[in-house]
Amino acid sequence: MHPSPVHPVPDDEHAQIAARTFRMLADPTRVKILWALFQEERSVNSLADSVGATAAAVSQHLAKLRLAGLVESRKEGTYAFYRASDAHVHRLLAETLSHAEHVTGAAQGDDPHGY
Template sequence: MPNDEQVHLAAEGFRLHADPTRIKILWAPPQGESSVACLADLVGAAPTAVSQHLAKLRLAGLVRGRREGTFVYYSAADVHVQALLAEALFHADHTDRDLPDHARGDLLPHTGPATQPAT
């Protein structure tokens, strides 16, 4: 059983993922670093809105920013963010298309083979 701090952090991560614009924002940085203006174009939102979303995602440790002059370039904080998002989108695709469930050993998109949990 996870401890209370782990549960709290996981719930906070899910809460921050629970916004369509943030999902789009999180999907773009794993493809490479992106500026606020580029992300705004990609997700179809105003740069100010994207900047506010990025501030929350950065504080939660889901994205990182790298300053270069007056610009900040954002990327996913680590591979776990990308894997969680890929799994959520994979699940959504299967739910949307009413596809069968997969066994734990099947290949997952973007993440490679699923691993068995430690016992």
């Protein structure tokens, strides 16, 4: 069972933080980047290969994700390695991707209820 928020209606600050998090997850490339980073620490080039984007595009997404506090980095010589840093977002993303698989399964006729 997942914990519920303390208040039945979020206050403005918490609603803003939640909306900001959803904005960060509203881009398919950022979803792919975050999911890859929840699996293991990666470099920009490794991420670019995995998500099918240019290194420059991945770097721009990583900068936004870092500013949002969803990704951390460490330097090793001239290389930077990134990792996802928020367990709450990991659970949110896992649930959302599970939902996406459910929806696509229903579209292909796997779900008798049509969900």
